[in-house]
Amino acid sequence: MTKQRGSTAFWIGAVAFLLAVLLATQLIGNEYPFFAGYVILQFIVLSVAWSILGGYAGYVNFGTSAFFGVGVYTAVFLVKATGAPLAVQIGVAAIVGALLGFAVGLLTLRMQGIFFSIATIALTIVIETSVTNWRYLGGAAGIQLQRPQVLPPFHSYVQMLFFVQALLVVLAVAIARYIQGSWIGRGLQALKDDELAAECTGVPTLRLKLLACVISGALMCAAGAPAAMYLQYADPGSAFNLNYSVSVLAMALIGGTAHWAGPVIGAVLLGVTQQLLAVTISSEVNVLVLGIMLVLFVVGAPEGLIGLIARLRPKRAEIGA
Amino acid sequence: MISAPDLPLLRIGALTKRFGGFTALDNVSVDIRPGERFGLIGPNGSGKTTLINCISGAFRTEAGTVIFQGEDITVLPPYMRTRRGIARSFQIPRPFKSMTVAENLMVALDFAASADDRIPAAQRRDSAMSILAQTGLASKAGARATSLSQVELRKMELARALATHPKLLISDEAMAGLSSSEVDEVLDLLMGLASRDITIIMIEHIMQAVMRFSDRIMCLDAGRIIAIGAPSEVMADKRVQEAYLGT
Numbered sequence: 123m124t125k126q127r128g129s130t131a132f133w134i135g136a137v138a139f140l141l142a143v144l145l146a147t148q149l150i151g152n153e154y155p156f157f158a159g160y161v162i163l164q165f166i167v168l169s170v171a172w173s174i175l176g177g178y179a180g181y182v183n184f185g186t187s188a189f190f191g192v193g194v195y196t197a198v199f200l201v202k203a204t205g206a207p208l209a210v211q212i213g214v215a216a217i218v219g220a221l222l223g224f225a226v227g228l229l230t231l232r233m234q235g236i237f238f239s240i241a242t243i244a245l246t247i248v249i250e251t252s253v254t255n256w257r258y259l260g261g262a263a264g265i266q267l268q269r270p271q272v273l274p275p276f277h278s279y280v281q282m283l284f285f286v287q288a289l290l291v292v293l294a295v296a297i298a299r300y301i302q303g304s305w306i307g308r309g310l311q312a313l314k315d316d317e318l319a320a321e322c323t324g325v326p327t328l329r330l331k332l333l334a335c336v337i338s339g340a341l342m343c344a345a346g347a348p349a350a351m352y353l354q355y356a357d358p359g360s361a362f363n364l365n366y367s368v369s370v371l372a373m374a375l376i377g378g379t380a381h382w383a384g385p386v387i388g389a390v391l392l393g394v395t396q397q398l399l400a401v402t403i404s405s406e407v408n409v410l411v412l413g414i415m416l417v418l419f420v421v422g423a424p425e426g427l428i429g430l431i432a433r434l435r436p437k438r439a440e441i442g443a
Numbered sequence: 444m445i446s447a448p449d450l451p452l453l454r455i456g457a458l459t460k461r462f463g464g465f466t467a468l469d470n471v472s473v474d475i476r477p478g479e480r481f482g483l484i485g486p487n488g489s490g491k492t493t494l495i496n497c498i499s500g501a502f503r504t505e506a507g508t509v510i511f512q513g514e515d516i517t518v519l520p521p522y523m524r525t526r527r528g529i530a531r532s533f534q535i536p537r538p539f540k541s542m543t544v545a546e547n548l549m550v551a552l553d554f555a556a557s558a559d560d561r562i563p564a565a566q567r568r569d570s571a572m573s574i575l576a577q578t579g580l581a582s583k584a585g586a587r588a589t590s591l592s593q594v595e596l597r598k599m600e601l602a603r604a605l606a607t608h609p610k611l612l613i614s615d616e617a618m619a620g621l622s623s624s625e626v627d628e629v630l631d632l633l634m635g636l637a638s639r640d641i642t643i644i645m646i647e648h649i650m651q652a653v654m655r656f657s658d659r660i661m662c663l664d665a666g667r668i669i670a671i672g673a674p675s676e677v678m679a680d681k682r683v684q685e686a687y688l689g690t
Contacts, residue, residue, distance in 0.1 A: 305553040305554070308546070308549060308550055308553055309550070309553065309554060311539065311541060311542065312539050312542075312550045314541070315538075315539040315540050315541050315542070316537045316538075316539060316540075318501055318521070318537065319533065319537035319538070319539065320522075320539070320550070321500070321501075321520065321521035321522045321525070322499055322500075322501070322521050322522075322525055322530070322531055322533075323522075323525060323550050323551045323554060323555060323603060323604075323606075323607060324522050324525040324526055324550075324551060324554035324555030324556075324607055325522055325550060325554045326520075326522045326523075326554070327522065328520070380541075
């Protein structure tokens, strides 16, 4: 079966990717590539997670920064209160993210289109304001964090974080890939096309949307958790920066949301561009380039790079499956 | 047993639906018998589609009950009604546009059955193909839903509804805008389904089609039932003629 073979190829690729990452952390002494690469991996997780709700279900979420920030501050809270290790920080952040996704979903998923998007922006502001006024977490001034001892086989904490984020990439992509190929993906696609027709065809639309929201939220918070230790500092202004929402949305849309590979390609492409621009010109140019690319793609390739590739490739005789 | 012959398949009891100050359905009560071919007619705006939306769950009602197979489904969401056996087509076709015709049916096969009588995943494609063959769409299985003609879209809507394995199929103007030969095609299709123990409610403006199809016809006007009975009786009713032709 081709599906079986595709699956094997995927997992071989995933293991090879993780081995390569691990090998790189052992062989490359310079910390900078990992410092820069971490951001790109983080964006891959975020945009893959975004596209589960925003792409498959078609609910455009502007609240990525809310979920990311909650992930960051869950880690901050755990470190401060209990000194929990990194794995616990990420695990708890994922649970908090799932709960937040569920709550947000219940409150907002009955709204459609632009109203849902606006509600998610409001969510960011509400949560950011709450954290800003929470003195235990450092308030508006932010909070300094001390990295604990790095665990072997890694030589530096940043390298370890890089590897951990690579694990999250594999996890996020595996989940997105599973959803895409399963009945969940078909149901989400149906409700994206036409919500009433989907309901009348037996699709439990609210439940599926909630599920997408929970999974997406959990992954986003998990991706945010290690950022506290990455920067050894957290403040509400940067943790809840709207730039995350915009960048992630742009990455997913530019890559294309019809296939799990879309947001990965988009995140790598834009992430690398942003890192290069930040080094060579200035980080301010990032936003400009992001804007221009988004406009170009929305006009020229509304289905993203994935859509572009599919259009250029000769049509395969493939129905449904 | 619920399926006793004298019990209605669908019982609509004193249903009222308002949109703001406008009463779209006013105290409508009707029983649909198992296996019946039921025609629903009425001038534009008389509440036909509203009634369908209340039966399929797209609308919540202000008052009244919808009982299906002896079970009160008045407050159930649409997908649960579909799983219990109520399927519908839409007046303006609503295909899943990003999918192929076969995939449109796969949605129904993946979701519409309750957990215990779901067809195993491996057989769902065959099942989809067989429904497409019955509806004359076999050659279109791999085509995008957006590439279909009007009559093909109507048939696909019916095929998708069929794929939910309905006990009650509601066809909302499946023949509107079709040529007379196409009307016959769709009518034959619906007749074929009715002969397979699927109860059908047909909304239609094409009188010949409704007359030929229905065991019983109900005429709505301004949200009220003005006539119900055998097709010839309903057509002879003075109030029906008034509603259609004016006085």
